[in-house]
Amino acid sequence: MSHLGNIVCRISSLKHLTQLHANLVYNSLHHHNYWVALLLKHCTRIGAPLAYARLIFNSVLCPNGHVFTSMLKYYAHLGAHDEVVSLFRQMQCRGVRPGTFVYPLLIRLAGNAGILFHAHVIKLGHGLDRYARNGIMDMYAKCGPVEVARELFDEMHERTLADWNSMISGYWKWGNEVEARILFDMMPERNVITWTAMVTGYAKMGALKSATRYFNEMPEKSVVSWNAMLSGYAQSGFAEEALRLFDDMMNTGVQPNETTWVIVISSLSLHGDPCLADSIVRKIDQKKIHLNCFVKTALVDMHAKCGSLETARKFFDELGVFRNSVTWNAMISAYARVGDLTSARELFDKMPEKNVVSWNSMIAGYAQNGQSAMAIELFKDMTTTEDSKPDEVTMVSVLSACGHLGALKLGNWAVNILSENHINLSISGYNSMIFMYSRCGSVEDAKRIFQEMVTRDVVSYNILIAGFATHGHGKEAIELISKMKEEGIEPDRVTYIGVLTACSHAGLLEEGWKVFKSIQVPAVDHYACMVDLLGRLGELEEAKKLIESMPMKAHAGVYGSLLNASRIHKRVELGELAANNLFELEPYNSGNYILLSNIYASAGRWEDIDRVRATMRTVGVKKTIGWSWVEDKGKMHKFIVGDRSHEQSEGIYRILSELGRKMRRDGYTADKSCVLRDVEDEEKEEMVGTHSEKLAICFALLVSEAGAIIRVVKNLRVCWDCHTAIKMISKLEQREIIVRDNNRFHRFSNGLCSCKDYW
DNA sequence: GTAGGGTTAG
Structure with missing residues (x-):
């Protein structure tokens, strides 16, 4: 027995657990309730696979309350709500009556199924137990309706600190900052949990100033408080601030825990610096920190984003049975990001239980790598599966794919799916709709969606302006600049590219110049647009002068505009000048050779065309297939x-x-x-x-x-x-x-x- | 045995 005890103390991996299990089997102890409950507890702690936990559970003949509770906790930990409910029913059928403490646990972890338990608790007469009472209230606070939680809270004769805290975090969960603050101010006493809840609430809504104020004011801080503040920075994209805060934390002498490492590692993924990533890996190695699957998953993601895919894959493979869906998704999207869609798809197909993010990663992978048709194909597969319903992120990719294809009917079908599934759209959701309509040739619809939006961002404007540009609506594009300024949105580099292109397509020379001159620091792309505008309208000398006056080096876009203008106006020498620059800048772009040939053709210089053809053959550039x-x-x-x-x-x-x-x-x-x-x-x-x-x-x-x-x-x-x-x-x-x-x-x-x- | 912190997708 003491030998077993030693093993139990050291359980930190599945290997240890299976050793213990084997030992128990050897000693014929694996039917015993005590040991099974203990094994299951460890399964939960280390995140052992479902099949293994079930094997252990099934080996006991007459499970008692402890065994059932451990198994329930295991299921609850996995978030397997249906299993929780069915096991609970099984427990009742067997006549096993758990202690009152089971109820709050179940209610807390069972999510929406909690309402079922509420009824059970009342029936069994545990309604007045203070833990059960808090559990029920907490369930309503978390799963809603939060008003029911408030009713229960108000009905209480004496409230514990936990009741207040549950109520406050409930309000935060539903985004009700005002009520959360009112309760916080009303409270007779507060503890570190109360303060941390406030920090978390503000941090999650991105109000980092308020979060910091509460963080600095709190009388004592726990690791959790530090983590809350850290993740606030990380979630808002302030990687450097998070890393600085982490240093403060270390200097204060607070021991980071696994969660801290997860946050820090994810900040490094944001940052994308391989050196910093290396240094954190070394730090972790030095400290011999135990890495749970969360930390390892974060490491997979970090290596994929700022180290190497191979290292990421190594961590992924090493995780083995400890991989959860996030680990899979991180690896899938890593491959998708670099355009390795074959590897991404291989993992996607192999993945045991896909969720929305898995589908989204794969669909976005196709959509972003020019495989719009595949993206839509996969989305159609998604709509026929039971396991995941599309969400806003899915639809952003799908709408974008429809836009790229110019598939209006598919686009309208996607829009219908939005309302059928009651998908609420944020700004980027609306933006993708505007994009879809404008790329499918329906500017009227694009305009309508734009006008329907309550709040818009610079991207909304840029998409609509680009839409106007492709349709040749120059005046409307220019008007949007002043409209956005009225709304307090500053035009950016992309905005001006859109407006200048619109002027170019509409032949608005004077207006184009005016816009160009209003740009504080014009970028190369703006010069390219201006050269295009001047060139198209036949002002080729002016265009050439503009290129010569540029404060920076001209890029291919600038000479491309000049070449195109030379073709339009049949200017052989200028065309040759532009083409020669282009052949140096982008020797493998076949379009430039074609344009130059067309210029020669219009001048009847057929032997020069042969020369261009020969050059193409020597360089090895193939004509792009149309x-x-x-x-x-x-x-x-x-x-x-x-x-x-x-x-x-x-x-x-x-x-x-x-x-x-x-x-x-x-x-x-x-x-x-x-x-x-x-x-x-x-x-x-x-x-x-x-x-x-x-x-x-x-x-x-x-x-x-x-x-x-x-x-x-x-x-x-x-x-x-x-x-x-x-x-x-x-x-x-x-x-x-x-x-x-x-x-x-x-x-x-x-x-x-x-x-x-x-x- | 109650309440606070974590990784993936546009």
């Missing part, structure tokens, strides 16, 4: 040049040749200056050619209802030849065709296009 896509019945259909892989290809090409005949009849000839075309064997094709946007439009003509608006998205610029062709199609077919290319909308109807910036 693709277009169209939404039909919630599905995206994607086309590349000369695509014949679509199942309705036959119909598409039939429409294409019919259109070709009609257009030739009306005097259409393919533009020869459109050299280095997508298709190599151009002669073989029917007149309209096979550019992807034309195929996409023909597909839409084939499947959509007569008169419906056709929406096509293209990843590159719509070429001049296509632009002409689509104008003719819109007139011939009497259809409105909206094409979004990489930065603007073209709205074709009755032979005209809305864009004012296309030459």
